[in-house]
Amino acid sequence: MREREIPTTVVIDGESLTPEEVVAVARHDARLELADGAYEKMQASRERVESVIDSGDPVYGVNTGFGHLVETHIDTEDIERLQTNLVRSHAAGAGRELSIEEVRSMMVTRANTLAKGYSGIRPMVVELLADLLNAGVHPLVRSRGSLGASGDLAPLAHMALVLIGEGDAYYDGDRLTGDEALATVGLEPVTLASKEGLALINGTQLTVGLASLFVVDAERVVDAADAAGALTTEVTMGTTANCDPAIHEVRPHPGQQVSAAAIRRLTAGSTVLESHKDCERVQDAYSIRCLPQVHGAVRDAVEHLREAVEIELNSATDNPLVFPAGSVDERAPGTDVAAVISAGNFHGEPLALRLDYAAGALTDLAAISERRTDRMLNPKIQESYLPPFLTEHSGLRSGYMIAQYTAAALLNECRSLGRPSLDSTPVSGGQEDHVSMSGQSVLNARTVAENVATIVGVELLCGSQAAEFLPDGLGLGTGTGAVRDAIREVVPPLGDDRQLDGELEIAADLVRFGAIRAAVEDALD
Structure with a gap:
């Protein structure tokens, strides 16, 4: 790629x-x-x-x-x-x-x-x-x-x-x-x-510096989640009718439209989808059917943060600020030569509130991804052609059972991190009596992004493994096939049980550093 x-x-x-x-x-x-x-x-x-x-x-x-x-x-x-x-x-x-x-x-x-x-x-x-x-x-x-x-x-x-x-x-x-x-x-x-x-x-440069890293990572995670969700839709014999443009034209949230279009592009050419167009299933579970709405809302939240980050990167945020004489309100303190004005551009609230919002949104992306992983692993709800926990000889083997445990544990951590921007502790003798806690917000957001990359990586591993069991003659879409191939370049199919922690880390890195996005773009260009 x-x-x-x-x-x-x-x-x-x-x-x-x-x-x-x-x-x-x-x-x-x-x-x-x-x-x-x-x-x-x-x-x-x-x-x-x-x-x-x-x-x-x-x-x-x-x-x-x-x-x-x-x-x-x-x-x-x-x-x-x-x-x-x-x-x-x-x-x-x-x-x-x-x-x-x-x-x-x-x-x-x-x-x-x-x-x-x-x-x-x-x-x-x-x-x-x-x-x-x-x-x-x-x-x-x-x-x-x-x-x-x-x-x-x-x-x-x-x-x-x-x-x-x-x-x-x-x-x-x-x-x-x-x-x-x-x-x-x-x-x-x-x-x-x-x-x-x-x-x-x-x-605010700790906040905006790390927020820049978070925004880029979060956008890659959302793209990879679209790819993972498209792959899961195919291997669970779902439908992409939920991504029809007409549906999203009558509720035109930008992110929702982008994710719906991404699923259509990823699955184009899929003979898996074609094979069960006339099946008796009326609806897919929400984690499949509502993918564009959920992923799209996350996209919009990350975009909202990006807007603030791009402004903050190129803003003067220290105090006091130094202006030429005559360039500010004459009532502002200063001299005939310059105006040095004490104000509050250092306050991190414009970033803190949006960081907490974006971190919460990404956490929900993790929640829906984990539920799709369960649909591939759980013998009570998965497709009949898939073996329990995606391994032959289940019972003797555990397959990807515990990978879902890890996803659930990371999701719990994301949910437990809280919203630092809702807190304020006065300092400096009460002179600084309202603070943003944006530094903690961005540290939390970074943790969330890393966790969610792993959770989406687990879904990608499971989707790729599930594709190994597709009935003969059925093939993935052009985009989802490229995603499966990107996984297979670095992680072989799971036969006998083996240690998985390194493979989870590899999959998370493919998500975080844009390799999944790159694989899709290369295949679809």
């Missing part, structure tokens, strides 16, 4: 970064470059910050304390020390370390929002962040600690520590101190100037 095109270089300008480009940098080590115009925007923003400092006006995070300490004035000679202390004190995360791809997603998205030119940071600091990415230096970042307002402070602070030669980082598999990692790749640490510590850590 052909490779999907992955860019080898991603150019950031603060305006046009996509989830797919985040994936290219995070997973495929695409090189990161700054657009020429980004330098000019950042330099102009930096000059505005310096003009405000010269004016002596109090500006949050520049010459004041943070959070509850906002009223505390910082003397001019301590302004740079303030930024270093900020990064050190906020590196207070806990829990597992973020994976390399998660750290890289956070780094590229932070560089992009700084390149937008509203953060007052020097271009050289953002260049250093890009240089770290390109050199393969990855800060050690703890996964817990973000409340999603003021942004993802703790994780971003762990990232920023390495820029000043502190903290820890991984390079070529080795864990080094920040200064050792920089020296190893020939880079020098930076001394943070006014506002630069705040510019590095105040924003």
Whole structure:
């Protein structure tokens, strides 16, 4: 099957970064470059910050304390020390370390929002962040600690520590101190100037970086679920009459129409479907009959999240933001030279709510997939030509019986994760009295995506195994046949019982990394 095109270089300008480009940098080590115009925007923003400092006006995070300490004035000679202390004190995360791809997603998205030119940071600091990415230096970042307002402070602070030669980082598999990692790749640490510590850590880049990975993965999972559902429809002697365009024209939800069309394309040319057009069965079970409606609703939920992610990727999300004089309401605080406005673009709610929604939707995709798996395995309801649990000599052999247990266990975990965005715990002496918990929402969503990829992978394994027992002379559709072949390239038919955990992982990877989608596209183009 052909490779999907992955860019080898991603150019950031603060305006046009996509989830797919985040994936290219995070997973495929695409090189990161700054657009020429980004330098000019950042330099102009930096000059505005310096003009405000010269004016002596109090500006949050520049010459004041943070959070509850906002009223505390910082003397001019301590302004740079303030930024270093900020990064050190906020590196207070806990829990597992973020994976390399998660750290890289956070780094590229932070560089992009700084390149937008509203953060007052020097271009050289953002260049250093890009240089770290390109050199393969990855800060050690703890996964817990973000409340999603003021942004993802703790994780971003762990990232920023390495820029000043502190903290820890991984390079070529080795864990080094920040200064050792920089020296190893020939880079020098930076001394943070006014506002630069705040510019590095105040924003939603843990959330939006990981949400970019989630969106791409979730879309692949939904496509693979369509393929798995189409295959299950065939091997259980179901019908695709439920996917007739007329049905979906009178209830025209976009995702529903896409999934119905996908099932029709996948099963085109199927002699299995043709063989029982006039059978006595009146209706299929809901997990077959309502596939377009359920899968389509999941598609729409993931699309709703994508819209927010694409906006957030190219937004200025730190605080305060730096604007040219005369570009904002005259009532806003500022000087004759620039306006530095304290507001709330760091609040992760636009992502948190949609992440929880999308994670819940994906969980329901897992639920319907698991039920279809049961229809292939369960001797009480499966087609008569299929042996119990898809193995000959059942009883002596257990076949795929326990693979369904694993799917059920993963589904239970998805259902138990909760909805972090519904919670808010005030912090910072009550100054930050409503937070989004978007960091936990995206971590949960990522867990859901991994689990659901495995659950759909189980359905694909079972569907491919069930196809081994099709009556002579019957063949799968062009698309579903390609799906079965993609599975068979890496997993042989199940004869005698064998250890299945590795095969479940292989099938999940085919789902998560787009191989099932690619197999279908190659077959149907």
